[in-house]
Amino acid sequence: MSGSVGQVLVTGGGGFIGTALTRLLLSQGIKVRNLDFVPNDFTAPGLRHFQGSFLDHGLTREAMAGVDCLFHLAATTFTREANQNPARDAQENILGTLQLLDYACEAGVKRVVFCSSGGTVYGPTDLDLIPETAPTNPISAYGISKLACEKYMRLYDASSGSGVGNGALSTVTLRVANPYGAGQNISKAQGALTTFCHRAVRNEPIEIWGDGTVERDYIDVRDVATALLAAARAVKVSGTEINIGSGRGASLNELVSGITAQLGHAPTVTYRAARSFDVPRNILDIAKAKRALDWEPVIGLRAGIANLLADMQSRPEA
Known part of the structure; x- marks a missing residue:
């Protein structure tokens, strides 16, 4: 079952995946706010840019006011940088994501879609296709912080019964393979x-x-964008992780x-x-994405x- 999506906030909306997602959202008539140091390389009706970091308390609260859905794509480090300074990676990306979740609860955001890493959270495996139920043993600081953020997404989801947050937030994590485009x-x-x-x-x-x-x-970034939108619209899916890849x-x-x-x-x-x-x-098993999101790459x-x-x-x- 699909739900409607009103105004959204995209952290990292000026980046590679963020730009593809923003273009798709705008084509669907959805108003987009981009929270990023980098503005989109195009302008369009319904697109508003908030220049800065998701770690900026005041800017983030301003950008999130009146938003129905938050797409959290931004990260302050890449894999190599995270390994060089794991403490900074944890401080900024794990605690920064926790801060975002608190702000989402304060603002009455209905859904958070988190972009995780299917290429790093699982770690070494002998499986031909990796399902979401496979062990998660990341061998990089980047993968560890992504996995930690996934766990907090579950904790804040209303279905967890944890009492954390406002008790109304719905979260979905997408474990994205290797995007290109x-x-x-x-x-x-x-x-x-x-x-x-x-x-x-x-x-x-x-x-x-x-x-x-x-x-x-390897998955084309345009297919990643359609998966993100499908995750925002899938009202019966909540508090879970879903692989997004080519299969x-x-x-x-x-x-x-x-x-x-x-x-x-x-x-x-x-x-x-x-x-x-x-x-x-x-290589990711994408059977759950097909079943839960009615999505597959094209x-x-x-x-x-x-x-x-x-x-x-x-x-x-x-």
Whole structure:
């Protein structure tokens, strides 16, 4: 069953996933507030920007007033930065998320959709497909803080019976795989596919750590956006975590083959020694998303690579 979504607040709305989500929301006639240091790279009726951090108490309260749904996408650190300073990561992202939940309760927000990391919260596993019931043993500070935030989402959800919050908040966590797509900032890109495409169009060598058989679950950012909206609308889903991915794996060598097929020539590839912290396989089971959200991805890897390469080739630096 789907519910209506009124005015929303997106933390990190000027980022990669945030921009895709904002465009989708606006196309549905939903008013959007973007709380981010980075404004959206477009203007539109119904879009309002609040410049700053979700850690800013006054700004956050102002931005959240009158909001029906909060999409919490922002984080102050990436994986490498979190590992370099776990204390800062916990202080800002775990406690910052707790602060957001308190403000959401104060403001009467009905739903919070939290963007977690399907690529880091599970850790090493031998499973071919990882369901939400799989053990969570993250091996990075980033994954640990995401998992902690997930637990607080459950605690604040009205169905938990914990008494925390206002007793009316509904939360849903999406464990997103490896997003890619047009508009991704290459300097902040965490995924191999975006980096590979960027190097390929610039005729720079692609570096692969190991033999290229490491498998990941890659999902187009436009499919991530539709999943986030589906989570906001799924009124019967609450206090739970849901995997969002393609449901299939692709090795690093397969990514290179896909790029080669689109470009018509093979990029140069340099293989380096394998890294101990690279999980050999991480592919999400998305059966719950299909069942609970009536959602599944519609953009295949081949079409996604073609779209990403076209975007890369259109950039001035290409």
